[in-house]
Amino acid sequence: MHHDLIDGVPVIWTETPGPLEATLMFGCGVQDETFRTLGVTHLVEHLAMSTLPRLHFDHNASVSLSITDFTCSGRPEQVVDFLARVCAALAELPLERIEKEAGVLAAEGSGAADPVTGELLSIRYGTQGLGLASFSGPGADRIPLEAVRETVARHFHAGNAVLALTGPPPEGLRLPLPSGARTARAPHPAPRNTGPSWHRADVPGPGLLLACDLNDQAMLLATHILSQRLTDTVRHEHGLSYDVGGTAVYVGPGRGERVVQLDVREGQEKRVTELLWQEALRLAAEEPTEAELAEEREAAREFLTDPRTLDMEVAERAADQLLDETHLDAATKLARQAEVTPAQVREVFAAAMETALLLVPCQVEQLTLGRPDRSALPAGGCSERSGLPAGPQFRPPLLARARSGAARKVRLVVNADGAWWQDEDGQVHGFPYSEVVGVEVHDGGRILHGLGNCFVPVTPELFSGLGTAVAAIDAAVPEALRYPVSALRATG
Numbered sequence: 001m002h003h004d005l006i007d008g009v010p011v012i013w014t015e016t017p018g019p020l021e022a023t024l025m026f027g028c029g030v031q032d033e034t035f036r037t038l039g040v041t042h043l044v045e046h047l048a049m050s051t052l053p054r055l056h057f058d059h060n061a062s063v064s065l066s067i068t069d070f071t072c073s074g075r076p077e078q079v080v081d082f083l084a085r086v087c088a089a090l091a092e093l094p095l096e097r098i099e100k101e102a103g104v105l106a107a108e109g110s111g112a113a114d115p116v117t118g119e120l121l122s123i124r125y126g127t128q129g130l131g132l133a134s135f136s137g138p139g140a141d142r143i144p145l146e147a148v149r150e151t152v153a154r155h156f157h158a159g160n161a162v163l164a165l166t167g168p169p170p171e172g173l174r175l176p177l178p179s180g181a182r183t184a185r186a187p188h189p190a191p192r193n194t195g196p197s198w199h200r201a202d203v204p205g206p207g208l209l210l211a212c213d214l215n216d217q218a219m220l221l222a223t224h225i226l227s228q229r230l231t232d233t234v235r236h237e238h239g240l241s242y243d244v245g246g247t248a249v250y251v252g253p254g255r256g257e258r259v260v261q262l263d264v265r266e267g268q269e270k271r272v273t274e275l276l277w278q279e280a281l282r283l284a285a286e287e288p289t290e291a292e293l294a295e296e297r298e299a300a301r302e303f304l305t306d307p308r309t310l311d312m313e314v315a316e317r318a319a320d321q322l323l324d325e326t327h328l329d330a331a332t333k334l335a336r337q338a339e340v341t342p343a344q345v346r347e348v349f350a351a352a353m354e355t356a357l358l359l360v361p362c363q364v365e366q367l368t369l370g371r372p373d374r375s376a377l378p379a380g381g382c383s384e385r386s387g388l389p390a391g392p393q394f395r396p397p398l399l400a401r402a403r404s405g406a407a408r409k410v411r412l413v414v415n416a417d418g419a420w421w422q423d424e425d426g427q428v429h430g431f432p433y434s435e436v437v438g439v440e441v442h443d444g445g446r447i448l449h450g451l452g453n454c455f456v457p458v459t460p461e462l463f464s465g466l467g468t469a470v471a472a473i474d475a476a477v478p479e480a481l482r483y484p485v486s487a488l489r490a491t492g
């Protein structure tokens with residue numbers, strides 16, 4: 001692995017077969033945004049890419065939870081041209097194109113994480129940092145221009161970039177980015193939900209989220225063993241599922257989350273959820289066999305010693321440099337895996353199970369699961385409150401109450417501290433104004449979004465006589481958090 005510095009940008013490269021591939025990475029992503037500015041990094045990326053002419057070689061750009069990258073592969077002079085154009089665009093973004101690109105963004109949709117991973121992260125962290133993964137926020141056309149300017153200035157400069165190349169830097173390579181000091185990333189917000197617990201969401205299949213150190217090779221092997229056991233039982237033995245997947249999510253240096261998820265044959269959601277949880281409990285309770293461990297070690301060796309993974313290795317090394325994460329090369333990973341024992345696999349997995357969040361498709365209504373200590377796994381909810389706080393109460397319009405028994409139970413309280421409502425099932429949702437992350441302004445109403453993955457619909461369709469409630473909300477929530485409903489959102 002070679003290291004260079006071009007125009008203040010660290011360049012990491014290694015010689016691999018095939019055309020030259022370049023990945024220009026910036027240490028920023030969805031996790032650096034807020035609910036109010038959600039999508040701003042993606043908008044910056046689109047604005048930069050919109051300046052490119054038609055190019056006849058592979059090129060792309062993407063925003064993940066923690067990294068934004070611009071990639072291309074082609075002849076050396078094509079790579080030089082692409083990188084120069086991208087850097088020039090980032091140095092002087094065509095801000096006049098914001099409206100058009102916001103529309104494009106809405107058409108493309110977001111997706112920094114798959115739906116199951118996104119929901120799990122939102123349950124863990126709420127509407128901040130990685131928890132933003134499952135939200136679309138106010139909409140691309142409601143991102144303030146000031147947030148675009150601030151994002152570019154803070155993140156898109158030489159001090160926050162790394163270039164990965166699959167060959168030596170070609171002649172004439174320049175990276176004309178604004179100079180800047182290394183961006184100190186704010187520490188990731190603490191989890192709001194440390195687990196273990198289970199949660200329902202509109203997802204295609206169940207998933208399990210476990211906090212761990214992503215470099216811990218015993219934990220890596222543990223999740224591979226779990227995935228293999230699920231493939232054997234749920235897919236091969238019972239024929240209930242096709243795909244068992246796994247994802248790793250970087251949280252901070254030495255901190256991460258691993259996700260294990262399965263797709264499900266329709267109608268089998270509950271059964272597959274139970275099998276996922278049972279297999280996870282079993283791995284936390286009993287050591288795997290030497291043979292299972294050897295099998296996963298061998299699979300990892302096969303993967304990591306394949307010369308085709310060198311492209312991935314150089315990009316991974318560049319990402320770790322941007323993220324301040326300790327980088328383990330393939331040889332180190334394999335050496336550490338060789339020393340992992342079945343007892344260590346069980347131990348590290350049992351510790352991670354103390355942080356488990358189990359996501360369950362909403363078709364599953366009732367679920368009784370145990371924890372490793374045989375106590376019941378609690379169901380997650382929005383709020384610990386069992387009743388509404390004191391304060392002015394609002395009720396659904398008379399007609400709605402006359403028509404539906406459920407509407408008669410619904411109540412809203414907006415007082416000096418915040419807003420809370422009780423839904424048709426008697427569940428209480430809400431939060432103090434200090435936890436408001438965004439307020440969508442509707443005609444005669446407001447929808448409040450809170451830090452904890454929860455919202456309060458203060459709207460005339462649901463409640464009557466809201467004048468004083470709306471006034472109280474507007475007086476208490478900073479104006480910068482209020483925005484009109486996106487014009488890009490499909491209505492109806």
Ligand SMILES: [Zn+2]
Nearest residue numbers: 382429454455
């Ligand atoms: Zn709620």
